[in-house]
């Protein structure tokens with residue numbers, strides 16, 4: 001039996017054991033790469049599938065493999081490197097690329113995902129995958145300039161613009177670029193909520209001196225969404241000192257906000273004038289052409305092809321928010337994965353209905369429980385039980401989160417639904433999921449998948 005035949009046999013059996021949607025989602029484009037002394041190496045599409053298969057299906061796969069081939073001892077999943085997209089092929093290679101090529105970094109056929117532990121930046125956000133158009137060119141140019149010469153051109157750099165238009169992307173791209181140019185520089189990126197809560201905690205613990213000290217060796221401080229400083233007097237004062245210290249040592253400070261410094265309510269005067277003391281650059285709304293260019297770039301990045309009518313449809317209805325354009329694209333991709341065919345303009349319209357306008361999206365308790373238990377391969381009874389098994393706890397938290405977010409049920413009411421859990425448990429669950437969603441792309445994809453099933457029938 002060849003590896004391919006063996007794998008086909010395995011898949012045929014797995015199909016009996018998992019739901020159709022799960023099968024399509026997790027087992028598409030998998031194959032056996034090699035078999036060596038009983039060790040079977042299986043190629044998977046992305047790190048998300050890898051983790052999922054590892055956690056949920058490894059033992060099933062191993063069992064089936066053993067039944068077909070007794071010598072099987074262990075299995076391992078590997079993420080297959082994507083085919084280079086047209087975009088990256090036309091992008092010039094840099095010195096760094098050549099370096100990677102020589103040292104055999106990500107050019108190897110298989111890519112292990114490692115997180116950068118030196119900074120808390122997300123390596124996904126770079127200048128390379130940032131589309132520039134009239135609406136953001138000033139902010140982009142300023143960001144570029146700062147990344148080439150931190151501390152010396154515009155300080156602070158203050159970028160403002162509406163939701164989902166690329167502020168975080170740009171801020172992180174600066175950080176990533178600086179790390180690339182000078183790896184020794186210490187970069188600190190903090191969403192302002194996190195920054196503010198560390199100040200509040202330090203004040204409570206009388207450790208504000210230590211907190212400030214931790215900023216002493218920072219070369220680049222990036223604070224995202226400073227509009228949340230509004231009304232936080234004490235924290236503003238502490239930040240003012242940190243700001244001054246860094247500024248005077250010619251350290252770069254980069255800030256973003258959804259409004260101009262003037263428009264942030266109750267921002268202390270002296271802090272406002274600090275914010276206005278450098279460069280203020282806005283990000284506006286992209287026009288139709290630019291939205292289309294962004295969507296095309298995203299398609300290339302994700303290696304998907306969409307009908308041009310479908311693409312035009314997306315950007316004609318999703319106008320003000322690039323995150324939503326991505327959300328729309330993800331829905332279509334999931335459809336494509338599950339149904340194994342590209343969506344027609346009519347289907348795209350239907351799939352995106354709930355995302356657009358969305359006047360009265362409805363779902364209910366039953367549906368949420370059904371979809372969540374189905375996605376995580378649990379029974380509804382397990383999900384609603386009080387069992388503490390690890391594989392149930394997380395899906396249950398997700399379900400609680402959705403009952404709160406989608407149905408606005410009260411915490412005690414949700415608790416009652418799950419065998420009389422205390423409302424504090426529900427609050428904890430909701431917050432935990434909300435927090436993880438900010439940093440965990442896998443979870444984000446899961447939630448999108450769930451929401452899509454909650455609101456779309458096909």
Ligand code: ADP
Pocket residue numbers: 129130131132136161162163164165166167168169170294322323326
């Ligand atoms: P904001 O912080 O302004 O709310 P984000 O930076 O989080 O917005 O952007 C939302 C999503 O849109 C991100 O996934 C980001 O990568 C993407 N995005 C935003 N602007 C661009 C752009 N100019 N080119 C490519 N992707 C973009």
Ligand code: MG
Pocket residue numbers: 167168169224225
């Ligand atoms: Mg942001």
